[in-house]
Amino acid sequence: MSSLASSTFSAPIIGQPAPAFAIRSIAATGLVDLEAFRGQPVVLAFIPSWEHKQAGSGSMSSVRAELRRLGAALVLLSKQGLLCFRPGDDIQQCVAAEALDESSVSASCARYGVALDDESTAHSMLALFVVDGAQCL
Numbered sequence: 001m002s003s004l005a006s007s008t009f010s011a012p013i014i015g016q017p018a019p020a021f022a023i024r025s026i027a028a029t030g031l032v033d034l035e036a037f038r039g040q041p042v043v044l045a046f047i048p049s050w051e052h053k054q055a056g057s058g059s060m061s062s063v064r065a066e067l068r069r070l071g072a073a074l075v076l077l078s079k080q081g082l083l084c085f086r087p088g089d090d091i092q093q094c095v096a097a098e099a100l101d102e103s104s105v106s107a108s109c110a111r112y113g114v115a116l117d118d119e120s121t122a123h124s125m126l127a128l129f130v131v132d133g134a135q136c137l
Contacts, residue, residue, distance in 0.1 A: 011113035018131040019111035021075075023082055024101040031095060032075060032084050039133045040087060041072040046114040046127040048078065077105070079116045 012019050021034040021044060034042065067074050068087050076083040082100060084093040109116055114127045129137060 012111070012129070012137055014137045016137060018129070018135050018137050019108075021108045021111070022104060023077065023108055024104040025095055025099050026101055031100075032082060032093065034131065034135065037073050037131070038135055041070065041133055042131045043067060043072055043074050044112070044129040044131060045074065045076045046078070046109065046112065046116060047076055048116075048126065077108070077116070 018034060021032075023032045025031045034044075064074060064085050067085070071087045073087055074083075074085040079097055081094065081096045105116070112127065112129060131137060
């Protein structure tokens, strides 16, 4: 995916409706769409690619367990791909970056004021957004 670091971003405002978040795969549409989570909380995490492998590992099990207890989904997006953990079960979607539609990734990142930089970029940082069941930040 191309670097978005040169673009100007503005973060969404807390208390306002969450911006659209819809990541599609190359082979299908609507892979992960925030609208599908309406009625339940969702944690959207834009993570540096160097953290992506750790995000799907056992080190995140306590975080996922707490989110499951709260009935919240967890969606992680990095330059290396997408992970999605849904509440109530351990079903996980895992899609490599090569299979994601780059324009949908770029558009969702821009709406949240996030740049997914290369793993070698020192200023690449974690960005978390909590979206409530009414789809507000």
